[in-house]
């Protein structure tokens with residue numbers, strides 16, 4: 001979303017005094033304490049423009065409407081703008097941003113919905129995740145997310161204004177269904193509005209969806225698959241991505257298929273797909289002119305990049321076979337070394353082996369994971385620790401987490417080995433020799 005434009009500073013104005021008069025006038029008119037404008041208030045807009053005109057006059061602020069914008073001759077009230085809120089039938093919203101306490105007050109014909117901070121508005125508008133946006137998930141809601149994952153699984157929850165709750169993985173390294181059941185029961189029991197679950201198919205391995213579906217259905221939560229890493233994997237014989245109500249795939253640069261950036265949202269629910277498609281193109285209504293009932297995004301993939309992806313789709317089975325071959329060869333060469341364990345492959349499916357991941361037991365292997373990583377780095381070989389769990393991320397430290405020990409231990413001991421499809425046998429031998437040579 002572009003920065004809100006619009007104010008015309010005047011050095012001559014007594015802005016501070018105008019601001020306090022403005023606040024006082026608003027409080028008097030609204031009969032509430034604005035507490036720095038961050039307040040909820042029920043207010044009809046029928047007379048809003050007249051009210052504001054009156055207010056500006058009272059405050060001695062020169063104001064001029066230009067379309068949906070209001071230009072204020074006062075740099076303490078730099079950004080004020082009326083704009084439509086689709087779900088409230090074109091009712092107007094009012095954005096007020098002051099220097100110290102930015103706030104947005106949503107207004108409608110009938111009531112103000114809520115106030116949110118300026119920062120939240122920008123994030124929400126600019127980057128709200130398709131799936132969550134399509135489901136209407138937002139502030140006041142909670143979304144359960146796999147704890148053991150990349151931050152990109154959890155960030156979209158925050159974009160919508162909802163709150164992530166994290167649940168640990170089990171021995172498959174994917175979402176623990178028993179713990180999920182407990183989390184949903186406990187949060188619901190405390191009155192939380194838990195709307196959805198984001199289950200991550202980690203490093204190409206599907207979650208146990210039959211069980212997750214049952215748990216989510218029992219708790220009335222929408223099951224969303226983060227299948228960004230699992231394109232080409234299977235769950236009980238079916239392709240990954242077909243088990244949840246919605247699934248997201250990634251085609252970024254390090255994935256099995258790449259369009260350099262972007263991805264794909266899939267769902268058996270045609271209405272949701274159509275809604276997501278609409279949101280992805282700035283939410284244009286299907287009429288000849290440019291009509292908007294809701295806030296959309298520019299999330300569409302270009303035709304050119306989509307063509308690139310489609311061409312690669314034809315070779316998906318070979319790409320998966322290559323990754324699995326790389327994983328199997330690592331296992332053959334390293335599997336017998338004491339203290340090295342490979343990511344387990346769950347009996348219910350086949351992983352695409354996107355990355356080959358190992359766990360190093362320092363006592364049995366002789367050195368810890370970090371020593372191995374540094375030994376590889378010294379040979380110019382990039383290897384990375386497994387994902388740092390969300391509950392250990394400073395940004396999410398205050399969020400509710402169920403479990404957390406399994407993912408924390410995996411992070412402490414786990415390493416992703418070089419796994420790209422173009423890795424040669426010689427490259428792989430060099431990796432293996434360096435890993436084994438790291439032992440003292």
Ligand SMILES: Cc1ncc(COP(=O)(O)O)c(C=O)c1O
Nearest residue numbers: 150152153228250251252262263
């Ligand atoms: C688990 C997980 N979720 C989400 C993403 C985000 O995908 P993208 O980079 O296409 O936005 C990634 C990307 O690496 C990922 O690994």
